[in-house]
Every structure is written in C-alpha cells, then in structure tokens.
Amino acid sequence: MPASSDHSPATFSRRQFLTTVGALCLGLGLGIHPTPASAFDPQRLRQSMQQQYGQAGLAVLEEWLALLQQLQNQNVQAKLRGVNDFFNRRIRWVDDIRIWGEEDFWATPLEAMGKGQGDCEDYSIAKYITLKQLSVTSQYLRMIYVRARIGRSQITQAHMVLGYYSTPDAEPLVLDNIVPSITPASQRTDLDPLFSFNSEGLWAGGSSESRADPLARLSRWRSVIERMQTQGFI
Amino acid sequence: MSLIKQLWLAIIALLLLSFVGSLTISITTSRDYIEQEVRIKNADNANALALSMSQLDKELVTLELLIAAQFDTGYYRQITLRDTDGSVLIERVSDTYTGDVPVWFRQLVEFDVPSGTATIQDGWRQFGTLELDSQHSFAYASLWRSTLELAAWFLLAGAISLAIATMVVRGIKHPLSRVVAQAQDISARRFTTIEEPRTLELRQVTQAMNILSANVHQMLSHESHKLDELRRHLQHDRVTGALNRDVFMGKLSSQLSSDGARATGMLVMVRVQELETLNEQLGYAGTDQLLVTLVTQLGQLDNVSSEPVVGRLNGSDFIFMLPLVDDVEELRIQVMAALVEVTATVPDVEVYLPTAIVPYAPHDERAILLATLDDALAQAESLTSFEQVVVRQRERVSLYSSHAEWRAALETAIQAGPELAYFPVVDAHGDILHYECPARLQLAGKWHTAGVFIPWVTRFDMEPALDLAVVKKALLTLQTDLKPVGINLSAASITNTQFVNNLRNLLVSQPLLAKQLCFEVPATLSTHAIGSLRGLCAALRPLGCTFGIEHVGAEFTKLADLHDVGLAYLKMDSSLIHQLHASHEQQTIVRGMATLCHSLGIQVIGEGVADDDELVCLFRVGVDGATGPGIHYA
Numbered sequence: 001m002p003a004s005s006d007h008s009p010a011t012f013s014r015r016q017f018l019t020t021v022g023a024l025c026l027g028l029g030l031g032i033h034p035t036p037a038s039a040f041d042p043q044r045l046r047q048s049m050q051q052q053y054g055q056a057g058l059a060v061l062e063e064w065l066a067l068l069q070q071l072q073n074q075n076v077q078a079k080l081r082g083v084n085d086f087f088n089r090r091i092r093w094v095d096d097i098r099i100w101g102e103e104d105f106w107a108t109p110l111e112a113m114g115k116g117q118g119d120c121e122d123y124s125i126a127k128y129i130t131l132k133q134l135s136v137t138s139q140y141l142r143m144i145y146v147r148a149r150i151g152r153s154q155i156t157q158a159h160m161v162l163g164y165y166s167t168p169d170a171e172p173l174v175l176d177n178i179v180p181s182i183t184p185a186s187q188r189t190d191l192d193p194l195f196s197f198n199s200e201g202l203w204a205g206g207s208s209e210s211r212a213d214p215l216a217r218l219s220r221w222r223s224v225i226e227r228m229q230t231q232g233f234i
Numbered sequence: 235m236s237l238i239k240q241l242w243l244a245i246i247a248l249l250l251l252s253f254v255g256s257l258t259i260s261i262t263t264s265r266d267y268i269e270q271e272v273r274i275k276n277a278d279n280a281n282a283l284a285l286s287m288s289q290l291d292k293e294l295v296t297l298e299l300l301i302a303a304q305f306d307t308g309y310y311r312q313i314t315l316r317d318t319d320g321s322v323l324i325e326r327v328s329d330t331y332t333g334d335v336p337v338w339f340r341q342l343v344e345f346d347v348p349s350g351t352a353t354i355q356d357g358w359r360q361f362g363t364l365e366l367d368s369q370h371s372f373a374y375a376s377l378w379r380s381t382l383e384l385a386a387w388f389l390l391a392g393a394i395s396l397a398i399a400t401m402v403v404r405g406i407k408h409p410l411s412r413v414v415a416q417a418q419d420i421s422a423r424r425f426t427t428i429e430e431p432r433t434l435e436l437r438q439v440t441q442a443m444n445i446l447s448a449n450v451h452q453m454l455s456h457e458s459h460k461l462d463e464l465r466r467h468l469q470h471d472r473v474t475g476a477l478n479r480d481v482f483m484g485k486l487s488s489q490l491s492s493d494g495a496r497a498t499g500m501l502v503m504v505r506v507q508e509l510e511t512l513n514e515q516l517g518y519a520g521t522d523q524l525l526v527t528l529v530t531q532l533g534q535l536d537n538v539s540s541e542p543v544v545g546r547l548n549g550s551d552f553i554f555m556l557p558l559v560d561d562v563e564e565l566r567i568q569v570m571a572a573l574v575e576v577t578a579t580v581p582d583v584e585v586y587l588p589t590a591i592v593p594y595a596p597h598d599e600r601a602i603l604l605a606t607l608d609d610a611l612a613q614a615e616s617l618t619s620f621e622q623v624v625v626r627q628r629e630r631v632s633l634y635s636s637h638a639e640w641r642a643a644l645e646t647a648i649q650a651g652p653e654l655a656y657f658p659v660v661d662a663h664g665d666i667l668h669y670e671c672p673a674r675l676q677l678a679g680k681w682h683t684a685g686v687f688i689p690w691v692t693r694f695d696m697e698p699a700l701d702l703a704v705v706k707k708a709l710l711t712l713q714t715d716l717k718p719v720g721i722n723l724s725a726a727s728i729t730n731t732q733f734v735n736n737l738r739n740l741l742v743s744q745p746l747l748a749k750q751l752c753f754e755v756p757a758t759l760s761t762h763a764i765g766s767l768r769g770l771c772a773a774l775r776p777l778g779c780t781f782g783i784e785h786v787g788a789e790f791t792k793l794a795d796l797h798d799v800g801l802a803y804l805k806m807d808s809s810l811i812h813q814l815h816a817s818h819e820q821q822t823i824v825r826g827m828a829t830l831c832h833s834l835g836i837q838v839i840g841e842g843v844a845d846d847d848e849l850v851c852l853f854r855v856g857v858d859g860a861t862g863p864g865i866h867y868a
Contacts, residue, residue, distance in 0.1 A: 142353070142360075168318035168360050185358035193358050195288050197281070 040133060044232030045110065053114030060090060060113045064130070071134055080164060080175065080182055083130045088180045091118040091126070106224045110231045123177040124162040125224060128199075129233055131162075138198045140165050147192040148178065156192075163196065199225075238407050245399045253388045260384055261343065261377065268373045269347050276350030279304075280366040283313075284352030287364070292356050298324045312349075312367040318360050333371040335378040343377060345370050409436050416443050419798070423835035425450040426798040447798070454830065455794035461826045462791045468819045469809065471546045473522050474529040482545025483600065484812040486555060488842045490598050491863065496557035497596040497685035500565055502535075503607045504528065504573070506550040507586035507615065515583050527579050528552060528587070531572040535565070541788045553607070555594075558689055562625055566591060570623055588614035588622040596685040633678045633686070640690045647675040647687075648696065648703045654711065655683075659720070659839055659861040662853040667803075667839070668718035668752050670861055673704045697724040698733035705740060705751070712747040720752040720782065725759055729766045734773065741777050749778035752802065757789035764792070768799045775800060785841065790827055793834075801836050808842025808862065815851035825855040832856070 042065055049057045064086070071082045094117040096105045105119070109126035112118040118126070124143050131141060141164060148159035163172035163185065172185045179188070199221070228234050283304055290296055297315060305313050305326040315324040331340075347368070354361040409431030417439075419426045425447035430437045469481040477485070489496050506512070506525065513521050532554045533542035543555040559565055569589060577585045590610035594603055606626055614624040634640045652673040659667045674681040691700050701723050708719050727733045741748040753774075755767060771781050780802035783789075787807035806827065814820055828838040840852045843862035852860050 144355075144358075163358070165360065170359070172358055193355055195285050196353060196355050196360070 040234065041232040048231040049110060049114060052110075056116075057110075057114035060116070061110070063090075064109075064113060068130070068133060076136060076164075079131060079134045079136060080173065083127050083134070084175045084182055085180070087112075087118075087123055087126050087130075088177050090116065091123060091177075092116060093118065093120070093123075093177055095119065104220070106220045108224055108228045108231055109233065111227075120177060121160040124160050124175070127162045127175050129228065133233075136164075139168070142172070142196040142198045144172070144174075144196040145194045147194060149190045149192075159191070161191065237410065238403060241403055241406070242399075245396075245403075249392050249395055253392065256388070257381065257384060261381055264377050264380060265343055265345070268377060269345055272345065272347045272368050272370070272373060273350075276347060276366055276368055277352075278350070279368075280350030280352040280364050283366065284354045284364045288355040288361075292354075292361050294323065301326060309369050309372075310366060311369045312365070314365040315354075315362055316365065317362045320363075323362060328369070331371055333375050335371075335374040339378055339381075340374055343374065345373060406433065409433060413439055413443075416440065419800070420446065422800065423833075424798050424800045425834075451794050451797065454797050454834070455791075457826070457830050458791045458793045461823055461830070462788065464819065464826070465788070465790075465810070465823050468817070468823065474525045474544075474546055474552075476529045476544040476546040476552060479545060479547050480813070481809055482543065482547070482553060482555075485543055485545075485809050486603075487600050488808040488812070489555070489557065490594065490596065490600060490603075492596075492685070497594075497683075498560065498689055499555060499557035499594060500559045500562065501592050501594055501603060501607060502532065502554040502556065502565070502569055503547075503590045503592075503611055504532065504552045504554070505588050505611055505615070506552070507588060509550045512583065512585065516580060520580070524576065524580055524585070525552075528576045531575050532569075535568050535572060551611075558692070560593070560689060562591060562593060562627060566623055566625055570621060573623075586615075586622065588617070589624070590614055591623065591625045593628060596683060633682075637693075641694050643677055644675070644687060644690060644694065644696060647677055648699050650676060651707050652700070652704050653681060654704070654707055654719070656719075657861060658865055659859050660865055661859050666717065667837075667859045668720045670754075671704075671708060671719045671721055673700065673707075673722075675700075692724075692726070695726065697726040698730045698736075701727040702733060702736055702740070705737060708751065709740070709744055709747050712750055716747075716750060718750045718752060720754050722784070723753050723755050725755060725763045728755060728770050729763055734766075734770055737770075738773055738777075741774060741779065745777055748774075752780045752782055754782045754784045754805070757783050757786040757792070757807075759783075759789075759792070761795070764795055764799070771800045782839075793830065797834050801834075803837035803839055803859070804831055805839045805841050805861070806857070808840075811840040811842055811848060811852060811862075812844070813848070814840075814855075815847045821851065821855050824852070824857065828856040828858075 045061060045065075046058060049061045067082060067086055071079045074082070091112050096102055096119045099105070099115055099117050099119070100107070104121075106125060107115070107118060107122045109129050112122045112126050121143070128138075128141055128143065132138060141162060144161050144163045146159050146161055147156050149156050159178070162175040164175065165172045173182050174185050174188050174191070175182055176188070176191075178190075185191075185193070225234070283300070287297060287300060290300070301313050301315060301324050304310065305328075310326070311329065312327045313325070314322060314327075317323055347370075350366045352364050354364060410433075412428050413431065413436050416426055416428050420443060427444045427447045428440060430440045430444070466475075470477055476482075486501075489499075491497075506528070509521070512524070516524065529544050529546075529552065532544055532552065535554070536542040536556055543557075545553045545555075547553055556565065569591065573587050573589065576587065588611055590607050590613075592603060592606050592610060610624045610626045614622045617624070634643055652675050654671040655674060657670040657672075659670060661667050672684055674683060675687050676682075677687060691697055701721075704721055708721055712719070741751070753770075755763075759767065767781070774781075781799065782801060782803040782805060783796065784805040785807045786804050787809055793804075806824065810820065810824055810827075814824060824840075831838045837858040838856075839859035839861060840848075840857050841861055843849050843852060843860045843864040845864045849860055849864055
C-alpha cells in the first residue's frame with residue numbers, strides 16, 4: 001500500500017520528535033527539581049540501618065520506634081524523661097576521634113544508635129530529633145554550648161547539652177549525658193552556658209525541608225541534616 | 235515564503251533563543267548563587283553578633299553601640315534586636331536603595347533572602363533575638379553588571395554569527411537563483427545550460443536540466459540539419475552545389491525589390507565554353523570537378539554573406555550575386571584572379587571562361603539585368619585575348635562624389651532622424667503581429683531607402699548610431715501611435731557594448747513603450763554575434779522586448795545554437811516561400827521548420843509572400859505569420 005508507506009516516515013518522525021520533547025521535559029524536571037524524600041519514614045530508616053549496621057543496629061532502631069509509639073500521647077515531662085533515658089542508656093560516651101576518626105563529628109541519631117557510641121553533641125542531636133518527632137517543637141528546644149567542669153577539679157571541657165525552655169525567657173531544663181537525670185539549669189553549677197542555637201533559620205521557616213544547596217554542606221548542622229534526610233528521619 | 239527568508243528566520247530565531255536562553259540561565263544561576271551567599275552571610279553575621287553580645291553585659295547602650303557599629307559599615311539593610319516577647323529593643327533600618335541599577339531589573343530579579351536570626355543568651359536564659367538583613371544593592375549591581383557584560387558579548391557573538399550566516403546564505407542563494415533562472419528558462423522553452431553549483435542537491439537538479447538542454451540541443455541540431463539537407467536537395471545543383479535557376483532568380487528578384495542594403499551590388503556571370511569538348515578531354519568526373527572549383531572560387535569572393543549566392547542557370551552558365559560590393563575595378567581583378575586559379579587546376583586543357591560583370595541597384599528590372607549580362611557575355615566570348623572579362627558599367631547616380639561628403643551627409647541625416655516605413659506582418663486571421671519598419675534617411679533633400687545608404691553606413695561604421703536613431707524614432711512614434719514595431723539591428727550594433735548600454739538605458743526610461751518593440755537581426759550571424767545576441771536578449775527581456783531573426787534560409791542549421799537565446803520569432807527567407815504552393819518538397823521543409831520552431835516556442839513568419847496562393851499555402855503548413863508584397867492590410 002503506497003499510501004501507508006508514504007505516511008509512515010512522517011508519523012515516525014513526529015513520534016520521534018514528541019519522544020525527544022518528552023525526554024527533554026523529563027530531563028529538565030529531574031534536573032531542576034530533584035525530589036528528596038523529606039518525611040519521617042520508618043521503612044527507609046530500617047533499610048538504612050540494615051545496610052549500615054546490620055541486625056544489631058536494627059534491634060536498637062526497633063526499640064527507638066517503639067519508644068516513639070509509646071511516648072506519642074504522653075505529656076511533655078514524660079517525653080523528655082523517656083527520650084533522655086533512652087539515649088543515655090543506649091549510647092556509650094566515646095570521644096569522636098575514636099569512633100569516627102575525626103576531631104568533631106556530628107552523627108545522626110541512626111549513626112549514634114547503630115554504633116551504640118556517641119559524643120556529647122550526638123546525644124543532643126538524637127534527643128532533639130526524637131523530641132521533635134514527638135511534637136515538641138523547636139521553639140522550646142535549644143542546643144547549648146557549655147563549659148563543663150569535670151568533678152570537683154578545675155579541669156574544664158567543651159560540652160553540649162539540650163535545653164528545654166517552657167517559655168523563651170524561662171530557665172531551661174537540661175538534658176545531659178554526664179548527669180543522666182533531667183535537672184533545672186540553675187542546679188547545674190558545673191556547667192557554664194556560652195551560646196545556644198536551634199534549627200530555626202537553618203531549617204527554613206522551621207519546616208523540615210532543608211535547603212539542599214551545595215554550599216550549605218559546609219556546616220556541620222547541614223551535613224547532619226542532609227544525612228538525616230537520606231536516612232529517613234526528616 | 236522563500237527558502238532564503240525561511241533560512242534567515244531560522245537563523246535569527248536560533249540566535250535569539252540561544253541569547254535569551256543563556257541570559258536567563260545565567261541570571262537565574264547568578265541570582266541563586268548570590269541569594270545563597272547572602273543567606274549564609276546573614277546567618278553568619280547574626281550568629282557572630284549574637285555570640286559577642288551573649289558574652290557582654292546586657293546593658294542596652296552597649297548593645298546599641300555594638301549594633302550601630304555593625305550597621306554603620308553600610309553592608310546592612312536592617313538590624314533588629316527583639317526581646318523574648320518579640321517587642322523591638324533596638325532597630326537600625328536603611329531602606330533607601332542607593333545604586334544605579336534600573337528598577338525593572340531589580341523587580342525582575344527580586345532577591346528573596348530570609349533574615350539571619352540568632353538568639354542572645356544571658357546565662358541559661360535567652361535575652362533576645364537578633365534579626366539581620368544584608369544590603370542588596372551590591373548584589374543587584376554585580377548581577378546587573380554581569381548581565382550587561384553578557385549581553386555585550388552576545389551582541390558581538392550575534393554580529394559575528396550573522397556575518398557568517400550572511401556568507402552561508404549568499405553561498406546558497408547565488409547558485410539557487412541561477413538554478414531557478416534556468417528552470418524558468420526551460421519552462422519558457424529556452425533550453426539553457428549553466429555551470430554546476432557545488433551544493434549537492436542543486437548540482438543534481440542542474441545536471442538533470444543541463445542534460446535535458448543538451449538533448450534538446452542535439453535533437454535540434456540533428457533535425458535542422460536533416461531539413462537543410464532536404465532543402466539543399468531541392469534548391470541546389472547536385473553537382474556543383476550552386477543554386478538552381480529558379481531559386482536564384484527568386485532570390486535575385488526579392489533582393490532587387492527589397493528595401494535592404496543587399497539590394498545594391500554586382501552580378502557576375504561566367505560561361506564555361508565548349509563544355510562538351512571539355513567532357514571529352516577531362517571525362518565527366520574531371521569536368522564536374524572543374525565546375526565545383528569554379529563555384530567554390532566564385533563563392534570565396536563574397537566574404538560578407540554566410541552562404542554565397544551562386545546559381546547555375548544552365549549546364550554551362552554560372553551567375554554570382556555579390557551584394558554590398560560597389561567597386562567594379564577591384565571586383566574585376568578579384569574575379570580574374572579566381573578564374574586563373576580555376577584554369578590552373580587543369581593545365582593540360584584549354585579552358586575558356588568568358589565573364590560579364592554588371593552592377594545592380596534597387597528596383598532594377600531582373601529581365602533587363604539578365605539581358606545586359608547576356609549581351610556582355612556575348613561580347614566577352616568574342617574577345618580572343620586571355621582576359622575574357624567584360625564590365626558593363628552603368629552610370630551610377632551617386633548622391634555625393636566623395637567619401638567625406640557622404641560621411642558628413644550621413645551624420646547630418648542620422649542627427650536629423652530617420653523616417654520609418656511600415657509593412658504589416660499578419661497572422662492566419664489577418665491580424666497584425668507587428669509592423670516591419672525599415673529606415674529611410676533624408677539625403678540630398680530626398681528620402682532614400684536602406685539600399686542607398688547602408689553600404690556607406692557600413693563603410694563608416696555608423697550602424698550603431700543609425701540603429702539607435704531608429705529606436706529613438708520608433709519610441710517617439712509609439713508615443714502617439716501604439717502598435718508593435720519590428721526594428722532591424724545590425725550585427726555590428728549588437729556586438730557593440732556601448733550601443734547595448736545606450737539601448738538599455740533608452741528603453742528603461744520608457745518601459746511601457748519598450749514592450750511594443752521587436753528587434754530583428756539578420757540570420758547571417760557569427761558565433762561571437764550569437765553570444766552578444768544572447769546577452770542582449772537577457773538584458774532586454776525583462777523590459778518586455780522581443781527578439782527575432784530574419785532572412786533565415788540555409789542558416790536554419792544554427793537553430794541549435796540559437797535555441798537558448800529566447801527568440802520570439804524567426805522569419806523565413808523568401809527563397810523558401812517562393813512558389814511554395816507548387817512544390818510538395820518545399821512545403822515539407824517549411825512544415826518541418828515550423829514544427830521544430832514551435833517546439834521551442836518560436837513563431838515562424840514567411841518573408842516575401844507574393845500572392846494569395848503562397849499565403850494560403852503558408853498558413854496551411856503551419857507558419858504563424860506572413861509578410862511581403864502579397865500582404866495587403868487595410
């Protein structure tokens with residue numbers, strides 16, 4: 001049939017054209033809007049844990065998820081206590097340099113739980129994230145750089161704790177790993193606060209969406225947030 | 235839309251697209267980058283400031299000094315210190331924009347950077363929140379400058395691209411327009427050949443059309459030669475190639491009655507004495523050879539015509555017409571030399587070639603001329619000397635006695651302007667195709683036909699001037715009487731570059747009248763003249779002028795070379811038309827010529843039609859038009 005043989009190259013070229021345009025659009029869409037899975041995703045967390053730390057890590061993660069489940073409907077005090085106890089029990093304090101081979105490495109909760117080891121800021125981050133997951137918003141929570149005196153000696157050490165502010169100008173409750181119980185700040189005479197911060201301003205508008213720009217990875221916070229996103233925390 | 239226009243549109247669209255696209259991408263990327271930098275700077279500076287304030291006494295004056303010091307560097311749009319309730323403690327704002335970036339650009343870019351915030355700590359408690367915004371004028375200025383630079387580079391690149399594109403498009407356009415011209419030529423049945431362009435597709439088209447043209451050329455050449463063979467068979471003596479008696483007489487009559495230059499000249503008649511004796515001595519073949527030599531030698535005397543007019547009146551009498559010759563004495567010497575050549579080919583035999591020379595002039599009676607020739611020949615026969623040449627001089631009524639007078643008179647006459655005669659050329663329905671317009675010049679107070687002055691015009695190389703004067707006169711007449719006129723151009727004129735330029739300028743100034751002009755050139759054209767004619771046709775065709783060839787007889791074989799000139803018509807020599815109704819073979823030839831011409835889109839017109847019999851027969855064999863004494867147009 002000459003008519004059809006005449007016609008088919010035109011159809012083909014049109015189809016080719018459309019395919020090309022489609023591919024281009026797809027490429028553009030992918031290139032400009034990489035869609036980061038940014039939500040709390042237990043399934044993904046399990047996968048990440050399984051891949052990185054195997055069965056042992058997975059068991060801790062399951063406990064953590066159970067804790068979340070358990071504390072979900074409790075009051076703030078219970079949440080604070082539960083979370084503080086969980087991490088103080090599960091994670092052994094070890095210097096960063098020995099765990100990660102780096103001077104100062106901020107680990108994600110998953111990494112801390114997987115290793116079972118952590119530094120002061122690893123405790124704080126893990127507690128912070130967990131509390132946020134339990135609907136304690138970041139306006140109440142601040143990571144505080146403190147100078148800690150060890151024992152009765154005059155030896156001081158840089159340290160980080162998580163502070164809970166019931167109101168912005170209130171005296172905070174301190175969640176620490178040196179003293180396992182939660183105490184009001186005024187009772188912690190061994191600690192000398194210097195500066196505090198939280199994720200506001202880092203996480204734009206307090207949302208969980210990180211600004212995924214390459215420069216931001218320079219900051220430790222950023223790096224930790226990035227990794228938490230890929231692992232499925234936020 | 236033309237291909238070239240489409241090419242240009244595509245090029246410009248591509249350039250614009252790449253320009254706008256790159257500019258947009260560049261601005262967007264720079265904007266994102268700058269926003270990021272500013273955001274980091276905001277956060278960084280807020281934190282640094284808050285950090286130092288955390289270490290200080292929280293006395294408002296100190297804090298205000300610190301904020302003022304920071305703010306006064308000028309890099310900030312706003313620094314605000316709020317207490318924990320959110321009420322403002324200290325604020326520094328500078329919202330006025332300073333810079334030379336246009337408003338539309340700022341609105342287009344519109345940086346959206348969140349303020350940097352940091353909390354000031356007072357011991358364990360929070361003292362307040364510091365908010366800080368950087369000044370954007372620097373960012374706008376830097377983005378604006380880079381955009382301007384990019385635009386400038388793109389303009390430069392665009393200009394270079396356009397220059398290159400111009401060259402490329404010209405490279406396509408030039409051969410393309412030639413191919414289009416050739417295709418149009420072919421559709422107008424002008425089978426031209428052009429040089430093959432380098433572009434593959436165009437070359438293939440050109441090759442195909444060139445082959446078509448070559449085939450047509452070959453076919454024409456073949457067919458016209460076949461027709462000419464037929465004509466020779468009919469009109470020429472089989473032994474010597476001289477014209478038959480009837481044909482020669484026809485030619486002579488038409489020349490004498492014609493208005494043209496060839497109506498003046500010399501007739502030479504040679505008798506081969508005692509032909510029978512020669513036959514016995516030389517044998518038939520030898521005698522034939524001698525006669526062929528005689529005709530050839532006589533023919534060589536005529537260096538003006540393409541084919542000399544030599545006739546064989548009977549077995550032993552040969553007659554030769556030499557138009558445009560007027561010096562009898564010179565001719566006599568030439569004839570004698572030719573005859574010596576002839577006799578020298580048979581040294582063993584006595585050959586007597588008595589000869590008579592008689593001049594002829596327009597409107598001479600043919601019978602009287604022939605009688606004079608016979609008389610002179612008889613006298614020559616009676617001569618016993620070696621030179622048996624008798625010249626019958628007749629008192630020539632020359633208008634002027636010297637060359638100088640002739641030249642002056644002609645210059646004046648051409649200056650004063652020629653008059654045109656009008657002879658109708660009609661088609662089969664009796665409608666006018668055009669008028670043949672031979673020129674008349676006023677010499678010595680009287681109007682004279684071309685036969686009188688053309689030999690002198692030719693001698694003084696005044697043909698271009700005369701032809702131009704004729705065209706001017708025709709244009710002048712056309713202003714009052716709009717009818718198509720045919721004007722003769724001489725070969726000397728069309729090969730003259732200045733004449734061609736003058737003619738074109740003249741016609742360009744009067745385009746409406748130029749459409750009414752037909753230019754005719756005699757068929758006796760050299761190859762060089764054919765080239766010039768082709769150029770002239772190409773130059774004047776856009777003005778609506780048409781071209782024709784007149785007096786075509788034996789020259790019909792040149793049709794193959796003339797086919798791409800773009801001729802409108804072809805006038806057949808009267809020798810082909812004369813007594814057409816009486817000869818079937820002649821009709822076959824004329825019909826063949828007409829058919830061949832029609833296949834090229836050329837009209838055929840018969841010249842010298844003498845009566846209605848010829849006229850009727852002429853149209854019956856497919857000729858398109860007729861002219862001559864037998865045409866009467868009311």
